[in-house]
Amino acid sequence: KMKFSKFIIVGSLGAITNVIIFYTSVDILGYSPLVISTISFLIASFQNYVLNHNWTFYDITKDRPIATNDYLKYLCIALIALSVNLFVLQYILDQYRPNPMVIGQCIGILAGTLVNYYGAKLWVFRDR
Secondary structure (H helix, E strand, O other): OHHHHHHHHHHHHHHHHHHHHHHHHHHHOOOOHHHHHHHHHHHHHHHHHHHHHHHHOHHHHOOOOOOHHHHHHHHHHHHHHHHHHHHHHHHHHHHHOOOOOHHHHHHHHHHHHHHHHHHHHHHHOOOO
16 A cells, blocks of 8 residues: 555656646647657656665665666556556547646646556566
């Protein structure tokens, strides 16, 4: 339970990073929602990996340095979550045309959260 709570806190920080980048780039500057969603996701996923490694799963990773291999695993899981996010975002934009569009991004982020947690827990940050 505690790990999931920490994961949600880290994810919330990542979501804030993601949403700020998305809102600024799409709703204010007019860039493409799907391109910016992908860029903001990649930035937030790196932030989340570092925080999850150093805090959420610290009991497992305390003797392991941050590693490219683990980050690539995390990124693979995160890309699956991103595909869920993008699908939901596009659906919300097409069906509901929210204004601001960042509403669709927030719903997409929520949709990918469980995929991201279980992938991280069961594959990336598992005991070796």
